[in-house]
Amino acid sequence: MPQYDAIILGAGAAGLMCAAVAGQRGRRVLLLDHADRVGKKILISGGGRCNFTNIHTAPDRYLSANPHFAKSALGRYTAQDFLDLVERHGIAWHEKTLGQLFCDGSARQIVDMLLDECARGEVTIGTGHSIGAIDHADGVYRVGDDTAPALVIATGGPSIPKMGATSFAYDLARRFGLKVVEPRPALVPLTLPPDQALFRELSGVSTDVVARAGKAAFPEAALFTHRGLSGPAILQVSSYWRHGEPIAIDFLPGRNPAWLIEAKRARPRTTLRKLLGEALPDRLAETLAEQLALPGDIANLADRKLHEAARRLAGWTFLPNGTEGFAKAEVTIGGISTADLSSQTMAARKVPGLYAIGEAVDVTGWLGGYNFQWAWASGWAAAQVL
Structure with a gap:
């Protein structure tokens, strides 16, 4: 007889x-993880305060080869459901921009909450557990010396390898x-190529x-880095x-396409450099003005x-030559x-x-708590049928 009803990896x-x-x-x-402690990605998320969900969660904010797949789980376990759990545990929270919910205190509170919920369910947890051979025969999965009729792959993707992330889930699935x-x-x-090095020289400059x-299209901050472009708006479009x-960046969102012509009528003795400096960080204004090469009074x-010039500022084109890779990727x-999966139960069809x-x-959410909500919802959906 199997020792457990389900073994969860990750x-x-x-x-x-x-x-x-x-x-x-x-x-x-039985919940197993090769790391020395649970929830390591939770602990570093949201600057250590865990952006644990987003009140605007909806299936159209997720990318997948099947854009409809996430609907069932997200519809049955909502952001409000997780928020109710957070509040039952007395965890103070606040909403930041764009529906993002964070702990007032620490991400550790979310991990402790989940561990408390596991304790209530008498879950056996094994950390620092090197997952060796996995066998399946006669309706039973064997992981080391442990057996169960159900096996759940929850080991994530390869993003942030320094946290121990690997492609284990994919290798096991293919097997x-x-x-x-x-x-x-x-x-x-x-990342930007050498011919756009002048923008890399703006490293540290950020603007909406x-x-x-x-x-x-995403309206948020962009940040110039020594390697290229970052910040929430860039992470989203990546x-x-x-x-x-x-990719295209509107440096002055919301402006009338004729705003420079109107400025010429109203303030003929001003310069393009001065107008840009009134709306943008000084170093960025200088660089854009130099690129536009329209010196002197706008009159x-x-x-x-x-x-x-207004058209270029509203859709400044960059041609990235790559990304900073899985090492800096928040998700995969x-x-x-x-x-190959049931959207209702997350079970393998065959x-x-x-x-x-x-x-x-293959379900990836926007930045801002959406990927955590997918984790809660998909985990909950599978748990209903284990």
Whole structure:
């Protein structure tokens, strides 16, 4: 007779949630992780305060080869459901911009909450556990000396390898015949080629912009770095960007396309450099003015040239030559194919008793708590049927 009803591999957000809920449903659960402590990515998230969900969570804020896959889990376990759990544990929280919810105190409170929920479910937790051979025969999974009729893959993706992240989930999924959508870094800084080195020289300068990649557009801050571009707006569009494609930045969002021509009528003796300096950080204003190469009073500039300058400022094109890779990526796009999983239960369609949840699956959210909400929701969905 199996020792456990379910063995969950990976004690991150999704694994902890799944274990706690299944345990409280009366299941005998073993939660294993190769790290020396649980929830390591939770602890560093949100600057140590854990952006644990987003009140604007909706399926259209997730990327996947199947854009409908996330609907079921997200609809059945909502941001409000997780917030209710947070409040039951007396954890103070606050909303920052764009619906992002953070702990007032520390991310440790979220990990402690999940551990408390696991304790209530009498979950057995093994950390520092090197996961060796995994066998499946006669309806039973064997992980080392432990056995169960259900195995849950919750080991995440390869982003932030210094936290112990690996491609283990994909290797295991392939072994059981599940397809894997090619993983790539997401929510990651972009790098610029040498011919745009003048923008790298603005390292440390940040300003509010609208960044675009393809049809996706995000109004948040962009940050120039010594390697290229970062900041929330850039991290967001990085998930939609592909090598060889440009991104566009509106440095002055909300401006009328004719704003420079109107300024020429109202303030003919001012300069483009001065106008930009009134709206943008000084070093950035100087660089953009130099690039636009329209010196002197704007009274002496043709309307056509001012219109073209305004157009460029509203859609300044960059052609990144790459990203800073998995080392700096907050999450991974791609992963275990949703075509091989049930959206209701997260179970593998053709492998009885096998489940995949969280970042290991080809579902990736926007920046701002969306990926945690997917972890909670997908973990909860699998726990309903373990």
